[in-house]
Amino acid sequence: MGGEIKWEPDLETGIKIIDRQHKEFFKLVNALLNNSMGSKNKDFVLKAFNFLNFYIIEHFGMEESLMTENKYTSLREHMGLHRYFRIELEKLEAQLKGNHFDEVTIRLNYLMVNWFVNHIKVQDKKLAKFLQEEMKINKSLSGRIASLMKKFFGK
Numbered sequence: 001m002g003g004e005i006k007w008e009p010d011l012e013t014g015i016k017i018i019d020r021q022h023k024e025f026f027k028l029v030n031a032l033l034n035n036s037m038g039s040k041n042k043d044f045v046l047k048a049f050n051f052l053n054f055y056i057i058e059h060f061g062m063e064e065s066l067m068t069e070n071k072y073t074s075l076r077e078h079m080g081l082h083r084y085f086r087i088e089l090e091k092l093e094a095q096l097k098g099n100h101f102d103e104v105t106i107r108l109n110y111l112m113v114n115w116f117v118n119h120i121k122v123q124d125k126k127l128a129k130f131l132q133e134e135m136k137i138n139k140s141l142s143g144r145i146a147s148l149m150k151k152f153f154g155k
């Protein structure tokens with residue numbers, strides 16, 4: 001099925017680590033979506049889903065630590081949205097275990113194309129704007145972001 005999610009320049013937030021991770025899981029989601037519909041290879045789908053799940057949780061954790069460390073003003077709202085998405089993923093995982101592969105594919109596609117893309121455009125961009133302002137007064141923040149890049153991507 002051709003339900004690819006496309007990376008577009010207006011998804012760029014301007015905060016390196018956030019953008020790099022977003023791009024990375026667009027790749028993961030596409031790999032998963034392209035191989036899951038009607039799939040005979042359920043092990044692959046399960047593995048890919050688990051990896052995506054792990055990756056998203058790491059990513060949310062990373063954003064949340066930046067929010068906490070910098071006393072982000074919309075922290076609660078943003079974290080609440082992450083919580084919603086985590087719960088949705090848990091539901092999908094349960095469905096996968098019940099072998100409802102095609103339903104999961106459709107729902108995951110919907111969640112990524114609608115919820116996630118919108119989350120990036122609205123919430124993550126708002127957070128990025130805040131972090132950019134913060135960097136002007138907090139000299140250690142760019143170093144912190146650079147160290148996160150190193151931790152996750154080795155450079």
Ligand SMILES: [Fe+2]
Nearest residue numbers: 063119123124
């Ligand atoms: Fe976020």
